[in-house]
Amino acid sequence: MSSLAQKKGFGSVLWDWLTTVDHKKIAILYLATGGFFFVLGGIEAMLIRLQLAVPDNDFLSAGLYNEILTMHGTTMIFLAAMPILFGYMNAVVPLQIGARDVAFPFLNSLGFWLFFFGGIFLNLSWFMGGAPDAGWTSYASLSLYSPGPGIDFYALGLQISGAGTYIAGINFLVTIINMRAPGMTYMRMPLFTWTTFVASALILFAFPPLTIGLFFLIFDRMFGANFFDHTMGGNTIIWEHLFWIFGHPEVYILILPAFGIFSEIFSLFSRKRLFGYSAMVFATVLIGFLGFMVWAHHMFTVGLGPTANAIFAVSTMAIAVPTGVKIFNWLLTIWGGSIKVTTPMLYGLGFIPSFVAGGVTGVMQAAAPLDYQLHDSYFIVAHFHYVIVGGVVLAILAALHLYWPLMFNQMLDEKLGKITFWFFFLGFHATFFIQHFLGLMGMPRRVFTFVGDQGWDLFNLISSLGAILMAIGVIILIVNIVKTIVQNVPAGTDPWEDGRTLEWAIPQPVPFYNFKRTPLVRGLDTFWIEKQEGNKEGMSYAEPLSDIHMPNNSFIPFVMSVGLFVAAFGALYNGEKTWAVPVLVIGLGITLVSMGVRSWKDDHGYHIHKEDLMDDKGGKN
Amino acid sequence: MAEEIKYTPQTWPEHPETANLEGRNKFLGFWLFLGGETVLFASLFATFLALKNKGPEGMEFTTQSLFSEGLPLVFLMTMLLLTSSLTSVYAMYHMKNFNFRGVQTWMAVTVILGLGFLLLEIYEFNHYVHLGFHYSHSAFSSSFFTLVGTHGVHVVIGLGWIILLMLRNAKRGLSVYTAQKYYTASLYWHFIDVVWVFIFTVVYLMGVMG
């Protein structure tokens, strides 16, 4: 945040945030909004665990439980984990490759606001007739049957926020392909950039099928189509396929950036080059590719027939190989290094055994006949929380500590950070390890209660107690954040002292135009190379100081997103309220007109002149 | 600023659409978008193939009964769209020659052909609805109208886009900035044609064969 912003009035600060197209600010927006949704999803998780702590509990009613369960899964995946990762990508990737900004700053802002309004829309369902209740997978027979507007909120909300994700995906792809600084060849890109790249490619190909599936659901529920109504010739299996064609790549969209974050952490805090860099890159791409060929492993019990099951079982197992390559390369990175256990590193060290445990249960589920037993039992719940919480969430928390100084020029408190880690980590294992056994002992998932004395009582209680430890961890984290912001001690450049990649070379606080002069990249871990060679500045430059071109701020992304938000209400009440269709039309109109305005005007941005760059303040803000 | 450069045919770059970073970004971004669109349409095709001829018990419509008669119409639509693809190539040809009038003229022809296609499609849909084969009639009808209709929506968007470009640039003329916009729009238009090739093959021709 530039110091100028603080002198402005509240109104203009707000305006600045609403119209910003600066990737660093959009990163903060993503992080804050995603963080909010993470706490929301976490509170929903706590309600789930409270309800299941004891048998025959009537703390939550059956219907309400299903709503909370659905919103927990949906919120965590779409509104918390993915956006927070986008936040880090936005904050780090352009700096890491030495770019001025992302390729499409305007679209970057549009992507954020679409996500934002989609998430708000989805959560308004709580106050407007009930939340969706068919699980985050929203299988078609139940989602068509489900009364009330909940499922409509789900379909429309995800459609809007999905559009935002799709835009963000294309944006990162183009940024990484076109905007790398001179010398930053593909095989010199830091792993976080690589994983962002592959995850974005997955978004590019995985979100269209979801879009189509959601359209079918919307048309079926609101506009009289018959895609999933079997009495009219429809077929619910189509939804299952479309959902999982999206859904499986989605989990890799989450885990790959997490892998990237840990790759940075291991090499940074071991003071060592990443072991087997090219194998790591290759494994990343391979995981991305295989990720599209395995979706039916979520459908082993649907009755697809032995041939389909066998093919998908074997292709699923294959993913263990490239993932294993990554694990072993990480181990060999810390092997022979100089390991400093900072908070981010602590998360990294917690990640390895946790994720491996989650990954291998995934391979067990890939054995189709065994999955007939495991599917839709608590074993599955245990598996995916091990990979998601033990992988993605640990990465999110690690990156929060790692990149906080980069984003805010402050250090989070290390001591509190480590306390958070231990609460969260122990709580996590207590909560989910035991769920493997619950599953094997016959407990199905998505049950709002269970009858006592089936051998499940104690394990469920332990699981719930573990969740409380996690919550304590999160609360300490929030305390840490508040404390750090209030104290506001500048962290300075290269706060972890062993920074290896370009983002650590940039002066703090980061100027809004990023690098004054485009850096020249001379190898993998370019900052490290420069430092080792005794370059005080820590950077070589590719060009002399010259004018910098900057994009203009714009309010249009916000307005476009509001338009879709409004239109969604029209679609939702179609056929029920007379004002529905006009509202739909007005909403779409707002979006289209603002698109037209954007297209009609020339927007060439502005330049910061060389002379202004010479004095330290930098150009206009 | 570069945008104010007054080009002459001699100074006009060979690839105006990718003459600067902004152009290259949009160019690449748009191609990636088309990659995503491929998957989008693949999902629609897959669904249509799974649901074609599926309906409530005793449904009288099949692809054969519906599309056999209309083949000449579909042929005509195909011709219109194919030709419009060529005319948009002409527009790009003139763009590379720095001939703004040529660009506008051929884009206009493209629009007219596209409108012709659209009218025929509306006529066709209307015909089916009159037969009783409306959107809510069956899974078959839903998947048919959604697949072909999504293509139709793309046509509408493409036309709207091109018209808007012609209007907004009427005064501005050609620059690297505007050339890039025309180029992307024409890519989009070709892609619409590509999709149509599959639609007439998979939906109509293979449908008629049963």
Add this chain to the structure above:
Amino acid sequence: MGHDTQVVAQNKTQFEYARRKRSKAMQMQVVTFAIMIFLTFVAFAAVASGMSAFYVGPVLLLLAAVQVVLQLYYFMHMSDKGHNVAAFFLYSGALFGFTFVITFLTIVWW
């Protein structure tokens, strides 16, 4: 972002040469177009002739594929340089899309 636009004036011969090259290319486009019209015609004729679907089906798909390649490479200039990344992503999309179609044909109504 105009500052990286290179403005280079061509001399007369270069200019004439480039112009000719472009009109050559345009002629190619027209030929391509003729081929596409022809292929379309063949496709419709094959169906109208009422031959067995067993033979005609694959032919139709082949004709469509050829047309699409023509469209991509000539009309959309994918053969020009600087299209590698674009081609890679387009083909990946096509490959995934193809997989979806196959599965929907085989394991939706089993």
Add this chain to the structure above:
Amino acid sequence: QEQISTLTPRGPVASEQFNLLLLSTAIMTLVIIVVVVIYVLALIKFRRSKVGEDTIPEQVEGNVKLEIIWTIVPIILLIILAVPTVWLTYTQAEVSGMDEVDAEGNKTALTVNVTAKLYWWEFEYPDLGIITAQELVVPTGEKVYFNLKAADVKHSFWIPSIGGKLDTNVENVNKFYLQFDKESEGLKDGVFYGKCAELCGPSHALMDFKVKTLSREDFDAWTAAALEEPVAPSSDLAVQGEELFVNAGCIGCHATSAAGTAGGQGPNVATFGDRNRVAGYLEHDAENLQNWIQNPQEYKPGNLMPSAADLNGGDDFTQDELDALTEYLMGLTIENK
């Protein structure tokens, strides 16, 4: 818990799956051990406090030999897992035995048609002409084939101790077989537990069923008894109950004879007295039965049985009426004919 756990397989299908579980667990434990050993050693040996604050480690690029090892070894492990996986995938999908007939053209194997409905299960024995609900009765020691289908939304049919689940879809019939090797007599409640394993609405958690496994003779005796006329109510109270059952319209949804075909709006109650549970999950006693009849929604939210008030012209049943219904329903039996 023998009656519900996958860890205590009581039939070949579950045993095969359990063996696969053991095999895969062994492989996975091996993987975890290898990873953890390297990890712990690295942590012990290479802490900065050990190697010295200012050490700059050697910047190794990688090692091709190692990369090959940790590609090949997992592949081998996966092949070891994949072979039995594919094998079982095919053998467990083998249902041709369903249509086998003997010399007289009678089916050689027992087939059960299972229809999952919003929160209850219907079991039809098409070759025997028997229909029951909520409690599946099967013979031990032989393959039993199942046709699975859902009537409203998707459910999934799962008996953990006997074998994995298979979904009941709305648009098609799924087939598989199970084999029950242990008589349920000695189990905790005298039955195996079955579950709905696919989210199907508010009462998904309560959509349980029970499985009674009998020796072949007992099973034959049971089928014979099922086809006989239902026993007449034995007491006055029960007769009163029967009348009420008819007059209040219960009979419209609940058939009381096990001879018949599928398609009931409510569970067939011919075996109600033999049951282990009321409505699939409540303790089988008079109190629960009466509560259920009075207000089903309170026990299974979203289920399709109307409350007593709706059936009885706006009034709840009186205690006497409830007692009569209870007497009647509890007297319906096949086992004790």
